[in-house]
Amino acid sequence: MHQENVSRHLQPAQIFDIGENLMVPDEFTVEERMMGMWWRQLVAGGGAGAVSRTCTAPLDRLKVLMQVHGCRSNNLCIIGGLTQMVREGGMRSLWRGNGVNVLKIAPESAIKFMAYEQIKRLMGSDQQSIGIPERFVAGSLAGVIAQSSIYPMEVLKTRLALRKTAQYSGISDCAKHIFRKEGVAAFYKGYIPNMLGIIPYAGIDLAVYETLKNSWLQQYAKDSSDPGVFVLLACGTISSTCGQLASYPLALVRTRMQAQATSEGSPRMTMTGLFRHILSTEGPSGLYRGLTPNFMKVIPAVSISYVVYEHLKATLGVQSR
Numbered sequence: 001m002h003q004e005n006v007s008r009h010l011q012p013a014q015i016f017d018i019g020e021n022l023m024v025p026d027e028f029t030v031e032e033r034m035m036g037m038w039w040r041q042l043v044a045g046g047g048a049g050a051v052s053r054t055c056t057a058p059l060d061r062l063k064v065l066m067q068v069h070g071c072r073s074n075n076l077c078i079i080g081g082l083t084q085m086v087r088e089g090g091m092r093s094l095w096r097g098n099g100v101n102v103l104k105i106a107p108e109s110a111i112k113f114m115a116y117e118q119i120k121r122l123m124g125s126d127q128q129s130i131g132i133p134e135r136f137v138a139g140s141l142a143g144v145i146a147q148s149s150i151y152p153m154e155v156l157k158t159r160l161a162l163r164k165t166a167q168y169s170g171i172s173d174c175a176k177h178i179f180r181k182e183g184v185a186a187f188y189k190g191y192i193p194n195m196l197g198i199i200p201y202a203g204i205d206l207a208v209y210e211t212l213k214n215s216w217l218q219q220y221a222k223d224s225s226d227p228g229v230f231v232l233l234a235c236g237t238i239s240s241t242c243g244q245l246a247s248y249p250l251a252l253v254r255t256r257m258q259a260q261a262t263s264e265g266s267p268r269m270t271m272t273g274l275f276r277h278i279l280s281t282e283g284p285s286g287l288y289r290g291l292t293p294n295f296m297k298v299i300p301a302v303s304i305s306y307v308v309y310e311h312l313k314a315t316l317g318v319q320s321r
Helices: 003-009 030-034 037-055 057-069 078-089 091-095 098-103 105-122 132-162 171-182 184-188 191-220 229-262 271-282 284-288 291-296 298-316
Strands: none
Touching: 037 057, 037 098, 037 105, 037 298, 057 078, 057 091, 057 098, 057 132, 057 229, 057 291, 078 091, 078 291, 098 105, 098 132, 098 171, 105 132, 132 171, 132 184, 132 191, 132 229, 171 184, 171 229, 191 229, 229 271, 229 284, 229 291, 229 298, 271 284, 291 298
């Protein structure tokens, strides 16, 4: 592939996975599809995601605990929260909910990729790389389809992350427990705020990424369209952070809705009811509880994911674009 096409095809979703489920899928060229490179790329991306999520799982679990249990009277801090988790269930408790988080990477990536390709075809796009508005629409719709398919696993991840020691013996026991006590509908709690969150996340992530990358090229590399991998990683990290910042209140409400039955005696609220309740009892800052551990995991997750991705690509024989 020509040098000038490298950065156009190298999108942030292809480089790393930060444990969020809102990334816009990759694009693959005709040659890559014919050579079977696309599935190797997905395997490499999935493996990188699994390793980076596992390495940053304690921060992810802390974020969930702060989102659900944090309030004015119980202001969990980073060190205090981690210490509390270890005291309650030992070192292994830091990774609660990570098993299902890793398990859902493969089906989610595959469904998202296939849906993305079909949506692009329906949009009548024959060219290999589509523009930002089309990419945003196709990526957001693909994200909605993939998320709808694996959403029960999202609920399981939250419940497992919040569980007390010996509450469930594993993923299937947790699923059976939820089904018996709350029925099928419980597996789709928080579905609406989750879907709404895809739109600002994907849109801002893509727009900020492209803007930063193009600004850097205009300023420092006018003769090239390949800004280099570290610039792409920096652009991806900043754009992903901006996307998370915009969609975070929706993510927090989603997690609280997923967790509702774990808090005995707490009222079952709708999305708008929860927003109003959080604003009236905790103020606007209440919508951003758990943001610090969420941001703390971005740089290590990006770095780990990138290194593992490159190693897996080399092992699988994928040529760098």
